[in-house]
Structures are given as C-alpha cells and as structure tokens.
Amino acid sequence: SQKIEQNSEALNIQEGKTATLTCNYTNYSPAYLQWYRQDPGRGPVFLLLIRENEKEKRKERLKVTFDTTLKQSLFHITASQPADSATYLCALRTGGFKTIFGAGTRLFVKA
Amino acid sequence: ETGVTQTPRHLVMGMTNKKSLKCEQHLGHNAMYWYKQSAKKPLELMFVYNFKEQTENNSVPSRFSPECPNSSHLFLHLHTLQPEDSALYLCASSQETMDRRNSPLHFGNGTRLTVT
Numbered sequence: 001s002q003k004i005e006q007n008s009e010a011l012n013i014q015e016g017k018t019a020t021l022t023c024n025y026t027n028y029s030p031a032y033l034q035w036y037r038q039d040p041g042r043g044p045v046f047l048l049l050i051r052e053n054e055k056e057k058r059k060e061r062l063k064v065t066f067d068t069t070l071k072q073s074l075f076h077i078t079a080s081q082p083a084d085s086a087t088y089l090c091a092l093r094t095g096g097f098k099t100i101f102g103a104g105t106r107l108f109v110k111a
Numbered sequence: 112e113t114g115v116t117q118t119p120r121h122l123v124m125g126m127t128n129k130k131s132l133k134c135e136q137h138l139g140h141n142a143m144y145w146y147k148q149s150a151k152k153p154l155e156l157m158f159v160y161n162f163k164e165q166t167e168n169n170s171v172p173s174r175f176s177p178e179c180p181n182s183s184h185l186f187l188h189l190h191t192l193q194p195e196d197s198a199l200y201l202c203a204s205s206q207e208t209m210d211r212r213n214s215p216l217h218f219g220n221g222t223r224l225t226v227t
Contacts, residue, residue, distance in 0.1 A: 004153065008151070031213065032213050034213075034215055036216075041220070041221075041223075042220045042221070043115070043201050043203070043218030043219050043220045043221055044154075044201075044216070044218050045218070046215035046216065046217070049213060049215060051213075089154070091216075093213060096159075096166065096167065097142060097144070097159040097161060097166050097167055097207065098156055098159070098167060098169075099156070099216060100153070100154075100156065101153045101154040102153055103151060103152055103153045104153075
C-alpha cells in the first residue's frame, strides 16, 4: 500500500534560519504532491502543490522540491519566524478521491 | 474563520450514546470528506462524497454512519463507539472536475471526540 514518511521527531531551529522538512513516499508515482500546515486544535491548511514535472515551486518564503526518482519532496522555510511554528503535513493523491497524508513534522522556531 | 464549519468543537460521549457530527461548507465545492486524526498518526480517510454520492468508504466500522443530504452539508452519525474511537474528526471539501483532480482540501477545525 502507499505510504508517506515524514520525520517524526520535532525540528527545532533558531529564528532567521532555514527549516528543511523531508517527505518520502513508497509504492506510488504521484502526479503531484501537496504540503499543508496544521496548528494545534485546528484543521490543516493548504500551502503548496507541486507537479511531477516541476522540480521546484516557490511561494514567498516557502520552497518545495519534488524528486520523483528519489520519491522525495523537501519543504523549505527561509528566514524562519516563531509564527512558522506548526506541524507540516505532506500529502499525495492516490487515485479517485483519495488523498493520503504523512504523520507530519512538528517545527519549533525559537526567537 | 474557515469556509468549512464543524460542530460541535468538542464532544464527550459514553459508549452507549448516539450522537452526530455536523459539517457545512460555504465554498461551493462538490466533494466532501471525513478524516480521523489520532495522536502521532497520519490522517485517516473515512468517507468521501462527490455530488452527494458516496464514492469512498475506507473500511470504516458500521458504528460510523455518514450522511450527505446536499453538497454543502455532511454528517457523521455515531453509535456504540469504543474508547479507541476518541480522536479529532476533520471534515474537508474540494472542488473536483474531470480535468482537475488535484484540488487541495479545505478543512474545518474538527470535532474533538472523547469516548468514555
């Protein structure tokens, strides 16, 4: 079955540094991959989508890469701020209406 | 405030109770979803409705019963639940077309369910 793996350990970084989160997937060749942000007690919020023919996608301080050979996506937040502290979820569409998610990586940005 | 509203935000119920979760989307989307989120686990897809028709049932136990009266409303009826069903239940919606099957999901803030 399809599986998505994200670093289960929390990532702690200093304000102003670049945070890099990893998403690996197996048993599937998705046409695109999505990233979401989730704050405690709230639902996930969509951030970015990257297609298989796009190596890189940017939105303000966010950058996502997609390597279909490695079956991996990297999510970068540059010039990180304490307000970026949240859980970040990787997701992919597996067919029909099914979107599956990784367990997420918790990011803490210290001032 | 999101375009997807879920009520109640918190629910405590006994194993013999019957309760319902409600979801309403104000985005004009045609697909609606129920996900279950347990601590430290990925979101688990439960049910999908497209234009009020159920298109996915991810082997969910019959003690969970979905209802979709129209494209804007989705319910999850609960009865004789188990303590392990305690979780955050998230509703989501998306706009799906034949040539665009990569639409992002718009989530509500969930119902935190505790089964005692």
